[in-house]
Amino acid sequence: MNKPIQSIVVVGTDLHAWTIALGLIVELGHKGVSIKVVGRPQDERQGVLSLDSSAHSFHQRLGLKEASLISTMGGSYRYGIKLSNQSSHSSERIFSYSATGEMLNRVDFHQYLSRLNLSRLRLLAKEADLEQYSLTAQAALEGKFSHPAADSKLAKIDYNLQFDRRRYLSLLKNAAMNHGVSLIEHDVVAAKQSDDGAISRLDLTSGDSILTDFVFDCSGFIFDQVLNIQHESFADTVRFNRCLSWSASCGEATSLLNGVKGLQHGCLVTQSLPGRMAYTLNYHDQQLTDKQALEMASGLSQDLSPEQFEFGDLKAHMRVQHWVANAVAIGSVAGSSGNFIFSELFHTQTALARWLDLYPNQEINPHLSAQYNNSTATEYRRVLDVHGLLLSIVDNNIALPATLEHRIQLFAATGNVAFYEEDVFDRHQWVNLLMACGIWPQRCDVMLSDHSAQTISELLAAVKSDNQALIASMPSLDALLAAIRQAA
């Protein structure tokens, strides 16, 4: 009998678990579906949570207003990432989420820059960088922020949000519980499967059992110990296996740019919130011991005591299946390629939307899970492409996935972007990242071969001065954040 789902259990109590629980209760609670979160509460990792494009629709779906999130949680906005490498200062570049320049005469803006660059043999280094013409990259450097505004030159601004990780978690948790999610503070010790493989009952440390129609596993218990689902490793591309996080107060203006800096042995990610800077040092324990990592970190933030630093594991992988019978893996249980541009929460938010799109009945339908597994695995690979490209500037020994290699070759040869199904970046974001990573087309669009360098220079100069005028009219980020907090 194909009955509708009546009860769902989320195993685990981390950020991913509460994201799923809140999403489910908002979407399904009024249809009489009960949602339970099961597990002993653990301390959530400290630090800053950089949300991605998926967060805008996620918040909208849950009815969470951006301004109130910003004000209640001291959050901030992000326009992009500053990429740099310890070994070469000239390689410092900005990747921004928004499109750079506009298409002119149906030719992408970056092609004009390539055209000029090719004709003048790399111009003056700074003139040539795409970021010089990016409204948001330049605004970020001046600490100015504006939301996109319809029917204006600001219409194409893309931005993302960031929050204190623990505060964001507690907001999700409170919202979920207010909507009717129940929390059972005991770990799962055993699961009973019915004949079709579905998990029908979970036994808890308390001795109690709960019945369920569907399970989201954010703890690893179900996927590792009950279903035994293998992993596909991404460690050839993301070669770090440890991370050290800390945060320190900071008197500088809040930055609209996170940072990714290549170090001799590792990579330092920085994230900014008002009055505070969070750091994550990613490394491989064969290249850097925890002790050495701690020494490096203490050197960067000298006022902190050792207990303010937090070590963690980084396992770059994905499950070979993400939906098995009536269980779905979520969060780091499902996979990760680090939190370099896309966070693990990105996958959790898209997983929720994807699962709701395929919302099943109680009966196990292999076609639904096949569809889910296919698009989920593809999405992990697409994020791996993005992170692989970013990390290739930090470590030139990494193995690039074939799709990334093709993207790089195509862009270098033609200035075009190869688009793959389930891509997590828009084309313009690929252009921005490829160029920020120093990959320059060796050719420009044939339409431009007849344009003189003079014409193109004038055109580019006009873009720059337009941007300057727009930036002058934008408020400073800190002033805007203060105004939002005050209005709340």
Added chain:
Amino acid sequence: MHKDKDSIRRIAIVGGGTAGWMTAAALAKLFEHSDCQIQLIESEQIGTVGVGEATLPHLRFFNQRLGIDEPEFMKAVNATYKLGIEFVNWGQLGDAYIHPFGDFGSPINGIPFHQYWMQAQQQGSNTPIGDYSLPVEMCKRNKFMFPAQDRSLLSTYSFAYHIDASLYAKYLRGYSEALGLVRHEGKVIKVNQNSASGFIESLDIDSGQNIEADLFIDCSGFRGLLIEQTLETGYQHWNHWLPCDRAIAIPCESTSEPLPYTRATADKAGWRWRIPLQHRVGNGHVYCSDFISDDEALDSLLSGLDGKPLAEPNFLRFNTGRRNKMWNKNVVAIGLSAGFLEPLESTGIHLIQLGIMKLMEFFPNRQIASAYTDEFNRVMTMEVERIKDFLVLHYNATERNDSEFWKYVSNMNLPDDLQHKMDLFKTTGRVVKYQEGLFLEPSWVAVYLGQRVQPSNIDARVSTYSQAQIESVLSRFKMGVDAAVSEMPSHLDALSNVAQNNNDGWKNASMSLYGD
């Protein structure tokens, strides 16, 4: 002026059918202000395939980019407007549905409209899903109006044209020659290759001329003079999934007002097309020679004509499939030389256009780095494979078993991807979604539901809505469609006003089938 020494300076196009002249026009425009020389060789003695009259909305984008005047184009090719295709006798004898250039309803609370419609059907409603589509209603009432450019209901569709393809090729010839393209009449009798690289260097024509070029575009039709006969690129045959291998085409007099849609009527061993132009009707029968003789196929075609035949029947043979690579060395195959999919969804000219646009996007220099060819082949292969799946769906999703042909196609093994798509729809009513590709969710919904594929389950989130709630939403939408279509002019009126049309048809031209 910057000129790359590696730039391609000479392009030779072999073939002057629709593919050859569309390519010629696009490249002539692209290189309008450059010294790149474009030449086209065609042979009147060989002639063209002489069919291909139903197009897709994307053609408007192509014409617009060429800077063609729409009224002039419509007049030159005797065009009528097209809002979709009516499929008759596909699910069962007596069935009819329209696959429109537009969506059915619009999603409600993030759940696709057809899920609500299916729930309503389970609760006893028998309103066809087409009643919730503006272009379907327009087809049924023989109306036409350009889509609006706002976000209203009137913007939720797109349109294409029925054209006389030989007149279109002629029109584009004039356009290309005016931009400086050089045409050579003659037959290519020898292809000269570089002995080391295998790249083609020149072509000998029976007139005695030798044409050299850096890049060759093979638009020589089914024979694939360069891509296959010279480079032996290889071909993937799909006749086990799309078994029709012959066609007969014949124009006839029109006896009624032109309809704004193509009709595809399933027959005993294939299907017949009917394409209304301004001055005549184009007809054809696509069939499988294993199941029906040429004579029988011709009889069936002639018996279904509206009016008197206007020409002798044109008999054609084809091999459904695709070239292993559509770009090999310095040869790009565009048109029938690249592969063939039967014209059930009017995809031939569209694939020509796509090939041209991708060639322009990945226009190489003389070395032709594999980055260009690999990407071109990857993207084109994906497009063609996805169209193939969609065409196979039309044959397999049927309850017909009244002939050996229909028994075969309804029981054949399917491509894996299509099998998964159908399994998912049959068990859940969900359409496998993708971002790239020609036919997206509205098209799959049209064919599944039009051909009686009844899912065993629908989205469980919809089942919690009461009958009254769903009925009220559906009937409101239907009333909106009814009211909008009632206000529209007839297709004939729209055609007679073409001269006043100020390129309005180009206004929201895009590379989408559905007008978004």
